[in-house]
Amino acid sequence: MKLRIKHRRWTPLLSLSLSFGIFLSASAVQAAQLPEGLTWQTNLEDPTFASPDAKFGGTYHTFTASFPQTFRLVGPDANGAFAAWTRSALGLLDRHPNTDNWLPSLASSWAFGDDHKTVYFKLDPKARWSDGKPITADDFTFMLKMMRSKDIIDPWSNDFYTTEVSDIVVYDKYTIAVVSGKPHNPDELMDYVNLRPIPAHFYANPKKDENGDGIADDFVRRYNFKPEPTSGPYYIDDIDKGKAVTFKHVKDWWGYDNKYYQHRFNVEKINVKVIRDPDIAFKYFEKGQLDSFALLRPTLWHDKAVGEAFDKGYIHKAWVFNQAPVGAGGIWINTAMPLLDDLNVRTGLGYATDYDGMIEKILRNDYVRKPNPMGAGHGDYDNTEITAVKFDPKLAMSYFEKAGFTKVGPDGIRENSKGQRLSFAVTYSTPAHTPRVAYLREQAKLAGLDLTLNLIDGSSMFKYVLEKKHQLSFHDMSNSKIPVYWQYFSSENANKPQTNNFTNYSSPELDSLIDRYRSEFDLKKKHQLSRQIQTLINDANVIIPGYMVPYAREGYWRWMKLPKEIATKQTESLFGSSGFMGSMSTFWIDEDVKKETKAAMKSGKGFEPVTIKDETFLDPRP
Secondary structure, three states, rough: OOOOOOOOOOOOOOOOOOOOOOOHHHHHHHHHOOOOOOEEEOOOOOOOOOOOOOOOOOEEEEEEEOOOOOOOOOOOOOOOOOOHHHHHOOOEEOOOOOOOOEEEEEEEEEOOOOOOOOOEEEEEEOEEOOOEEOOOHHHHHHHHHHHOOOHHHHHHHHHHHHEEEEEEEEEOEEEEEEEEOOOOOEEEEEEHOOOOOOHHHHHHOOOOOOOOOOOOOOOHHHHOOOOOOOOOOEEEEEEEEEOOOEHHHHHHHOOOOOOOOOOOOOOOOEEEEEEOOOOOOHHHHOOOOOOEEEEHHHHHHHHOOOOHHHHOEEEEEEEOOOOOOOOOEEEOOOOOOOOOOOOHHHHHHHHOOHHHHHHHHHOOOOOOOOOOOOOOOHHHHOOOOOOOOOOOHHHHHHHHHHHHOEEEEEOOOOOOOOOOEOOOEEOOOOOOHHHHHHHHHHHHHHHHEEEEEEOOOOOHHHHHOOOOOOOEEEEEEEEOOOOOHHHHHHHHHHOOOOOOOOOOOOOOHHHHHHHHHHHHOOOHHHHHHHHHHHHHHHHHHEEEEEEEEOOHHHEEEEEEOOOOOOOOOOOOOOOOOOOOOOOOOEEOOOHHHHHHHHHHHHHHHOOOEEEEEEEEOOOOOO
């Protein structure tokens, strides 16, 4: 599967902010009075999805393809693939993975104001940071201050926390209100105010703060490899630079008083080893040195995940479908690069890129073509009239000729009157994708297009793309319930490093629609604006829609245990291979079964082979 980057909306299990309201800290609380007549609510009625049979203990061994370039949660290089691990903290509320209802988390109860902007929260007084300090209102006001600071060098956060949240009002140590920057319909408001705190005590009293905003002027360098305390069940315990990161379970974690966190997060330690080559990582897995392995790639599931260890039941296989939203992506075209600012060239690229053939020939039809460059699964936000164009080399050539590429060189690649070849580099992140990109390259030759392969491993690849050095980038972004557009297509983010406008494309019309979309209250109008925005993006031909992988598919040693209902509607990973919150962490390790399995392997004894295919949440979308 392509590198799936965690995009910037990470606060409400994503992000937020606006206006320049006065910060009220816990020490200035007495002046603020809660409105009368608030209707406080919580949710203790939804079903749990973990198993009471789960056992605590053991070390879960997994891997990452590259060592993180930073452990900061914001700022340069903070938005790489390892962010799924470092951002596995808690927000004010959580969401049920099947019902989609809001659940208590850092906040035990909440109440809506009458202005469609304000939500009041009562914090759980038992909530603690992983270093034992209490989580209080001050951690939320500090978060807003930090996210607005220029010292963090994070344009997206600066904007988002200054346009989507206008204030955090403190009533006492454990009662706050989050005020959205603009009114939102009830469907969306909680998504915009469901913030995550930042430990104020960890960043207190910076030695260098010339602008007096309370954030160290050298924030980026100072905290580059200093992981902050977390509200979640695991903290970074050990960093073996360039080699591994180990997480440890918080002792007597406060969250287990919450019914929805019980029987989850069951392992004592998580060791994330850096193994740059996934084929080598698979060999580690076969030897039992990794406890599970994602088998999304068809060659892994069908060809490599076979043999004695599987036949004798030492290693199990599971294929479970989900209905999670799908993020934007495929091939991002950098319009700031020569020739790619021409719409005819970009349109030709779309027709010259044989994704459907790649899915059939290389991916065995296990994957599904993404219909829309901005993803799928967002309900009425999605423009279902948009469909990905089919491979058509003749049509591609006609567009290339309109762009002036009327000559064909001796190697079959088109040239223009200036002698420029129709050749672009495709940047991608892992050797596992080489056969996919190589197939696209061979098919593109039929249209007179040369696609060269530019493999840059792991987090270095995303840094390269963030710095806008790419021509074409082969990657997907992670999903969100409500589509986001500003980060990808606002002119404020075009031609700037460390922003997610990977295409460097913008237009006044698109800016206007995005601004209206961000502030629209009426849900039907917002849906309509979303569909209009997607039409403009599609017409600009700046993203060639890629593929979707609507399932989790993994191999795991038989000592790795799962609940009876092994997956939820949102499950994208059964284990912790991409962050322990994303997997729901309902698995556990049975040490007795581990001993039994290792003894059986020595004696040659076998067990029943196990392959599970769970279609409970098979997505009805085409």
